[in-house]
Amino acid sequence: MIPDSIIVALQKEMQKSGYISRDAVNRIADEFCVSPTQVYSVASFYQQFSFTPKGKNVIAVCMGTACFIAGAEKILAMLKDELGIGEGEITPDGKFSIQKNTRCLGKCAVAPVVTINDRVYEKATVAQIKEAINELR
Ligand code: FES
Structure with missing residues (x-):
């Protein structure tokens, strides 16, 4: 089971950068000792997360x-x-x-x-x- 804290980390990244970069996926995976694939699968499940940069x-x-x-x-x-x-x-x-x-x-x-x-x-x-x-x- 993926901890809620990964979702919180993804939300913070969205607020900071406006999207979830590959580097961010790897960093969050390291932080929570899970694979980047697991982080990616969580992020891609929720529509609130984007993998492409957005304008202001x-x-x-x-x-x-x-x-x-x-x-x-x-x-x-x-x-x-x-x-x-x-x-x-x-x-x-x-x-x-x-x-x-x-x-x-x-x-x-x-x-x-x-x-x-x-x-x-x-x-x-x-x-x-x-x-x-x-x-x-
Ligand atoms: S088609 Fe339903 S809101 Fe645009």
Whole structure:
């Protein structure tokens, strides 16, 4: 059984670095005297842990069916154009990243839905999201 303290160590690494690097997996494995594979399997089980770096501001555009029909594609296209990055990428200054493959966020009635960090934009518009990222620049 994996001790809860490994999860706590992974959470601390996420807070510090924004993702779980290979070095971090090895360091945590050493610290808890388990194999890197065990640490990796714990980290990959929980969605809260990421193995790729994220920007200071993480943007997610829901591309589920309801949001797609409601125009999410236009918002995503604007973001790619404005930020010069694709899904799963991070801006060179590290300020923004666009989450890859965001599917239904459970708010289909208020589609399209976009999240920027902890803030949820319901019935989001291109203009609204463009303004939001300009405020964060
Ligand atoms: S499809 Fe976007 S919230 Fe459900």
